[in-house]
Structure formats: C-alpha cells, structure tokens
Amino acid sequence: MESVNTSQKSYTKLIWVLSIAIPVVVAILLFTPEKIQGAGDWVYMLPHLNATFNSITTVVLLLGLYFIKQKNIKAHKSMMSIAFILGSLFLVSYVTYHSTADSTVYGDINGNGILDEAEKSKSLTFWRGFYISILLPHIVLAAVVVPFVLFAFYYALTDKIEKHKKIVKWTFPIWLFVSITGVVVYFMISPYYLN
Structure with missing residues (x-):
C-alpha cells in the first residue's frame, strides 16, 4: 500500500x-527577444x-462528449x-515556432513587428480589440x-472515475474553449503572417 501512495x-x-514548467517555458519563449537561429x-x-491541431481537437473533444x-x-x-x-503535438509545434520566429502583431501590415500609427489607422480598432479580448x-x-487535463487523464488511467468525473466538469469546457478560440485567433491573425 505504501508503494501505491x-x-x-x-x-x-x-x-x-x-x-508550472509548461507555461513558464512558453512565457520565456514568447518574451525572449533572441530567437534560435537556423531553423x-x-x-x-x-x-x-x-490551427489544424486545434480544429481537429475541437471535433474530437465534441465526439468524446458524444460518446x-x-x-x-x-x-x-x-x-x-x-x-x-493532438494537444501534445500542438505544444511541441507552438514551442518550436515561438523559439525560432518572432511573434506576429495583429495589424502589422509590413511585418516589422511594430504597430505604427499608420497601421493602427488601417486596422479597425474594433477588430483589434475583439482579437485581444479573445486572445487574452x-x-x-x-x-x-494544463493541470486539469493532466489530472483528468491520470484519474481515468488509474480508474479513479469519480475524481475523473468531478474534474472534467471544469476541464472539458475550458479545453473546448481554448481549442475553439485558438482557431478564431489563428483566422484573425493569419492575414498578418508574412510567410
């Protein structure tokens, strides 16, 4: 019994x-000005x-609920x-991208990473505000x-079904929201990608 505990x-x-480590690493990669070169x-x-990972995740989560x-x-x-x-693959891909490429700024038409006054006037203030209200x-x-998903899987794999049911009441809607808004954010920012 002691070894189980x-x-x-x-x-x-x-x-x-x-x-704790996953969000910290992602934050460091997002805010570090120096990117890994040569990718x-x-x-x-x-x-x-x-965006494809998020789209498929949304469908799969809804199928999981249905089943x-x-x-x-x-x-x-x-x-x-x-x-x-898919979430794990997304994380690897996301970290790879943000460690090797500069983040795209919404409304940055010339792709220099700075939203100047001319670009601000061309990008509708409403849509930029809407984008940020979804992104944040x-x-x-x-x-x-992250911990909700990890605990939900741990409880399912260890047959702690009651604990699994309790945690997925919170996990499922949050995960679904994150996957759906990931796609919305992608479609809103994609016109500003240079490549």
Whole structure:
C-alpha cells in the first residue's frame, strides 16, 4: 500500500511540475527577444499546423462528449486520447515556432513587428480589440487547463472515475474553449503572417 501512495505522490508531483514548467517555458519563449537561429522557413508553416491541431481537437473533444453521453466508454477513451496527443503535438509545434520566429502583431501590415500609427489607422480598432479580448482569455485558460487535463487523464488511467468525473466538469469546457478560440485567433491573425 505504501508503494501505491508513493507512486501516486510521484505522479501528482510530476503533474504539478509540468503544469508550472509548461507555461513558464512558453512565457520565456514568447518574451525572449533572441530567437534560435537556423531553423529555416519551414517554421512559418507551424501556425497553420497549430490551427489544424486545434480544429481537429475541437471535433474530437465534441465526439468524446458524444460518446460518453452514449455510454460508449471505449470510443470516449479513444477520442480523449487523440485529443491529448493532438494537444501534445500542438505544444511541441507552438514551442518550436515561438523559439525560432518572432511573434506576429495583429495589424502589422509590413511585418516589422511594430504597430505604427499608420497601421493602427488601417486596422479597425474594433477588430483589434475583439482579437485581444479573445486572445487574452485563450492564453490564460490554455495555461490554466494544463493541470486539469493532466489530472483528468491520470484519474481515468488509474480508474479513479469519480475524481475523473468531478474534474472534467471544469476541464472539458475550458479545453473546448481554448481549442475553439485558438482557431478564431489563428483566422484573425493569419492575414498578418508574412510567410
């Protein structure tokens, strides 16, 4: 029994370490002015790939909900496993992109990374405000959802179904919101990508 408790504590500790490390690493990559050089132009395809990951994740999450409502646990597990894999691939792709390429600024028509007065007047203030109003909760909730997702999977894999059910009441809507808003953010910023 003691080894089970030790194992559970180890997994819990690992989940919390990852839950803190992932947002910290992403924040460092976003705000570090120096990017890793020499990756090549292929990295500019990653935002498009990330939008694809988010789009498929949205569909898979909804299918996962559908299957659990139908009591089809096997199909539900498959969908949620696919969503987890897609989320992991998204994270790797996102980190790769932001460690090698400068972030795109909404409304930056000439792609110099600075939104000057002329560009501000050309980009509608309403749409920029709308973009930011979606981007900020997307970013915050993307960080917040990490421990929820990890614990939800841990509880499912260890057959702690009651704990799994309790945590997914919060995890599912946050994860779905993050995946949907990721696609919306992509479509709004994509006209300003240079490549």
